[in-house]
Amino acid sequence: MSVSSAVQAAGEADGGCAVRTHRLTKRFRSGQVAVNAVDLAVPRGSVYGFVGPNGSGKTTTIRMLLGLVRPTAGRHELLGLSMPRQAGRVLPAVGALVEGPAFHPYLSGPANLRRLDAVDRTADPRSAGPRIGAALERVGLSSAGNKRYRNYSLGMRQRLAIAAALLRPRDLLILDEPTNGLDPQGTREVRSLVTRLSQEGVTVMLSTHLLSEVEQVCTHVGVMRTGSLIAQSSLAQLRGSTATGVRVETSCPQAAAAVLIECGLGGVVPGPGVVQADLGPYEPEALVVALVRAEVPVRGFTCVQPTLEELFVSLTGEGFDVDG
């Protein structure tokens, strides 16, 4: 049985989760609880966006997932196998990027990848050359040739780290801020790479600050806030659960507000030339009729779906301070 099929068989017994954590907790020796009883469930085949403000515990969670940091409480499975006990079996099927790239500065990119491959006792040395070439090709680094890593630009370093995660065929990719430091072109390439890998059946868990990225590539999201997972669902569900608003543009905001309140809407806020309110269970069509009947001069009427960013802020709070 290959690594992937062993891992797959185990995964199906687990209700199809590529990553599953149970009350995973990390209290550092400083006493700080960086991750607090987190129950992650990353479905197989999903692209899972792991978001949260700076210092909310994303990287610490990822370190625990990969067995770099020992949880103080809780347990977790990757691809259905329990970690860290089965790390030797499951990690070959997992590609990872943890808190930015890190390589030997005085070795070239390919030499660094050869080094990582040499460490893997389950990798075939005979196929190392082609695999390294293919990984570099995938991230657009083929032309960097034998430049030493210390002379790489930030984006090249980031790409090399992604190439390292793709050194072998993987079943799960855990990427901590994969587009950090990339130019717009590189960001787009990484996004399309993630989409392509996902189509090939790879589960991708990526942590990011870019909500546009989540919107474009993710099927699921988990939101962290001061060490706790405060929301986790499919993107569609998350959107469905949020209140749609209405926005009426009018020269008589007071009159419009009165009509909306009369219709039973909550959260009515009149402003200069515009009134906003929560739609609630009401039909937008009926509201328009009511406004026109009351002879309110309506210039525009829109139903507003909150952007992911507004959702995110409503979940994690407005403050600019880091968590922790």
Add this chain to the structure above:
Amino acid sequence: MSTADGATIVSGREGTDPRRGSARALRWGAGTALRADLRLFGSEFGLHLVRRRNWAGVGVLLSVPIILAVCVKVTSDGNTDGAGPGFLTAVTDNGLFVALAALTMELPLFLPLAMATICADTVAGEANTGTLRYLLVVPVHRTRLLIIKYLAVLVAFTGALLLLVVVGWAIGTALFGGGSLTTLSGEQISFWAGVGRLLLVCLYIDVCFAGLAAIGMFVSTLTEQPLAVVIATVAVATISQVLDTVPQLSSIHGYLPTHHWMAFADLFREPVALGSIRPGILSALAYAAIFLSAAWARFGDKDITC
């Protein structure tokens, strides 16, 4: 293909389906495991080899026999009394003694410094560049990584030591001639017997430094600062040598890690005096065992947060 111990090995997944493919799996056996370990060893050893800093260090080590031989040659009246365990006075007799005199001079500081520097690169150095986290998620078992790193350090040190001895012998022979030589106890031995003794000396120093290397590896697992490892390891060697000179502490002298190092000179007596060689070996092995275990215990469940 999985076997009794559940270990599996995959050799790429070339096949019709680009990703899953026909997983061409190798049967896991002692041969495959050994080959994988050798590959990792080669990679670790290679890291020591490609660092220019290490070659600069080798250059410093090699400069000592060269400077020594040249100085003795130009001040050739042979008045070199009172240095080392008698090798310096014999330098003009036979070129082989240049290598031994250089070893004597480098043993207190330069060789410990060289060992400390490469020990610092192993764990602390990789933690410092952040490469340690990527090694561990490859994955590699921490015990296996530690042992292979230790072996690579020993082999790299042995290489430097052999280079030092060969260069010392070569320049010594060029300037003072070779042939049969007189041992410290006065007997004549043949040239090849002398070379054999020199190799035994290297082996003995190597064993002694295996103890220091274990201390260095242990310190390396404690910190992310390579420089701290260098300082701590050299400090251990130096303090040990200082304490070794304090007569009031004679009761603990035998337990100091450096106490038996200079006993290598006994290998140049006829017959070879094993009186302090044997405890030297035992002491080094004990230090190696204790500090490797400590390094293993520390590294085994360390949180990698760098």
